[in-house]
Structures are given as C-alpha cells and as structure tokens.
Amino acid sequence: MFRRIEAVADEIGFFFDGRPLRAMQGETVATALLASGVGVFRSSVVSGAPRAPLCLMGVCFDCLVEIDGVENRQSCLVEIREGMDVRSQNRARQLKQGTISCR
Template sequence: MFQRLPDRTESSVSFTFNGTRTTACSGDSVAAALLAAGHCITRRSPVSGAARAPYCMMGVCFECLVKIDGQANRQACLITVEEGMRVETQDGAAVVGQQA
C-alpha cells in the first residue's frame, strides 16, 4: 500500500516487529517505518479486539500504540526508529509503564 520514493538515499536502520527483522530509513517514525514495510496493524482494541492502525500520524488519535523495548502505550508516530529497537503489537489495554 505505502511505497517509498525511489530517489531516497537515507541510511537504513534495522529493528524487529513482532520478532521479524525489519528495515527502515534513518529518521523514520516507527509508524512510518511499519507502514512502509507493509505492517499495517499496530494494536488491537481493548473492547472488541478489532485491528487498529496509524491514522493521524501526529500524535492526536492514539491508534498507533505499540510496545517498544517492552514498554507499552508508546505512540509509534512520535518515536523515531532506532537500530535494534524491539517493536511489538499492543493487544488490548496496557497499564501505563508496564514492562513486558
């Protein structure tokens, strides 16, 4: 669905999403990196379990909540992807500051 511009020359960084090695451009937000890699689901609703995905990409809607390096409730659209980062889908509600 989402594709990178063909003339981008940024360096790349490697991170994992749900245990799968994924590559992103340096400077990408976690949400942008996930969408560019074809990972559209970032969390599941705590009420119905429905799949949710990044929506506003500016930190207003909270649809992009993920676990990053074991810390839940992180907004993927506001965090820059880093080398070796461990990102996981957040299933349902998580306690603030909860470590996985």
C-alpha cells in the first residue's frame, strides 16, 4: 500500500517485533514501518482493535510503539536509527509499584 517514491538517502537496518527491516535514513519510525508493509502498530488497550498511524503529525497517538525498551513513543515523531529495536504495543502500560503517590 505504501511505498517510497525513490531512494534519496542511505539505507539503514532496524527491527520490528524481532524482524529485520530496512529504512531510509531520515525517515520517521512510522514512515519506515509503513513503507516496509507493517499495517498494525499496536492494539487498543480497551477493545484490542488493531491500530495504525492516522495523522502522522503527533496528534492522534494511534502510532504508539515501544522503541529501544521505552513504551508509548509516538513513532511519527521519532527519526529511525540504525539498529533501533521497535516493538508493537499490545497491552496497557504497566506501572511499577511505588512510582505513583496519591498524597
């Protein structure tokens, strides 16, 4: 569905859910995933429905992924880097005990 018009930058490698993929340097994570044929980035924490980027400008939060171990990153706002480990999010974020105080 999505494809690059032409290669205009150096190609780099990254991983999505453990699968090696290629991207063009300077692309966002969302653009690199879409151009690689990835159609589902996460599932809704409420219904489990598949989600993918909608706005590609940081407004909708449908493109949330885990990047290098950090959850809830907006893939449309993060530039892809060589060796980056991107993972889909299929659950609500887990909070660690003792990190939130209700005083």
